[in-house]
Amino acid sequence: MTIWRLATRVLDSARLLRGLTGRHQSERGLQPGEATIVIGKNKKPVGVFCDAGGRLHAVTAICTHLDWELEFDPGSQAWACPRHGARFATDGAVLSGPARIPLTVTAIPEQLRETRSPRPSAG
Numbered sequence: 001m002t003i004w005r006l007a008t009r010v011l012d013s014a015r016l017l018r019g020l021t022g023r024h025q026s027e028r029g030l031q032p033g034e035a036t037i038v039i040g041k042n043k044k045p046v047g048v049f050c051d052a053g054g055r056l057h058a059v060t061a062i063c064t065h066l067d068w069e070l071e072f073d074p075g076s077q078a079w080a081c082p083r084h085g086a087r088f089a090t091d092g093a094v095l096s097g098p099a100r101i102p103l104t105v106t107a108i109p110e111q112l113r114e115t116r117s118p119r120p121s122a123g
């Protein structure tokens with residue numbers, strides 16, 4: 001692993017941790033048009049997008065071209081790969097290459113389900 005790749009991973013991890021522990025986000029959850037990346041149960045990043053109706057959509061946030069972590073582009077409402085520029089729709093469909101394989105649709109991570117639908121307290 002190169003120093004540059006290691007530094008990128010450290011910065012990505014810091015960003016992901018902010019997303020998991022961000023007070024602002026955890027208090028209000030995702031709003032329509034917003035997205036975030038969280039670490040799923042399998043330790044892989046999961047991209048979660050909130051559509052206009054408030055429904056969450058989750059995809060594996062790893063580019064299908066060469067396994068680079070994706071970022072969300074709020075301007076175009078798409079997942080974008082910073083490495084070679086592939087773009088994916090929020091449902092995982094390929095919008096532009098070089099990736100040819102869609103993202104895998106996955107379950108909504110538990111931490112986001114809980115912020116949108118708090119469990120009733122016992123008693």
Ligand code: FES
Nearest residue numbers: 063065066081084
């Ligand atoms: S790794 Fe994503 S486009 Fe190449």
